[in-house]
Amino acid sequence: MVVGALALGALAVAVAEGPGLTLDAAGLQHYLLAVFLTAAVVAAGLSPIHIRHNIKVILTTVPLYAATMLLPPLVAGLTAGGGVLLIELLTRTQRGNTPSDIATAAGRWLLIAVLSAWAVRDASEAGLPMPVMLIGIAALMFCCDIVTGAFEIAPMSNETPWRVMGVLVREASLAEGVQYMIGMLAVLAAWQHPWSLALWVLPLCIVYQSFKYAKEMHDGTGKLLEGLADAVDLRDPYTGGHSRRVTELSKHILREMNISGPEVDLILSAARVHDIGKIGIPDRILNKPTQLTPEEKRIMDSHPQRGAELLARYRDFSRGMEIVRHHHERWDGKGYPDGLSGAE
Structure with missing residues (x-):
């Protein structure tokens, strides 16, 4: 995972900076951020929380949002797409994903990150107020994620994309909203001190455990009620x-x-x-x-x-x-x- 993150981070910076790359202070910072955020995406992606069949919450939103806000468009796109690609490749045997599934998952996040990072650049050049930009980019990413995710999931679940969108909005909005809020705080801190991103690992772990515990409680309650129903039948x-x-x-x-x-x-x-x-x-x-x-x-x-x-x-x-x-x-x-x- 770390080797893959290093390679993808280097590739992202190389593509963005062009051939004959000489890493100055800004380029080195982009390289290190790309490596760190790619590794964070992969680590979070290997531990999803399943909501229902073919639908799951993955705590990758914070590093993906940070990559979009902190890196140039091509670097952000390759960091997001590369991180998701590594997740899909590492879990291919377990999930049984086809090459087209893998390409779709990685490609949609590369596209979302590039488009969102371009929006960040344009908003910055236009002098948009910081709170508006932070919230606007989060809303843009969320909408793109819902729409593209619905079209990715629909063929696998035999449901229409519109129904899948409704499920995703209802089931994942809370988890995504919390992640975007944490992402905004992380970005604000990183603009002052980029190294502070490492301090957000612990809060993310706490958020993950909280959502996982809530899901386990939900499943446990369901099994308890089903057990009571079976007990009634046996009477x-x-x-x-x-x-x-x-x-x-x-x-x-x-x-x-x-x-x-x-x-x-x-x-x-x-x-x-x-x-x-x-x-x-x-x-x-x-x-x-x-x-x-x-x-x-x-x-x-x-x-x-x-x-x-x-x-x-x-x-x-x-x-x-x-x-x-x-x-x-x-x-x-x-x-x-x-x-x-x-x-x-």
């Missing part, structure tokens, strides 16, 4: 594995209806835990072999509401609580708990 010998079967049937229906995007994850998650409210139903009612009394039926029919109330306690799963609450409603309005009818 009733007539419905063993019911939630899993409903989830599989829902998946097939969604596929036949050609529905894709974030709604699919929401529906399947809700299907998986739709009967979780039965955990509050006594065994004498849940497993009663004879007809339920009116009072017992009232208690049994409360399980959708109980399930929705349980999911409401978990912010990450609260979006599915309406599906859970209304999974026993009927088109003719004779369902429960709210007696909804038609498309209500």
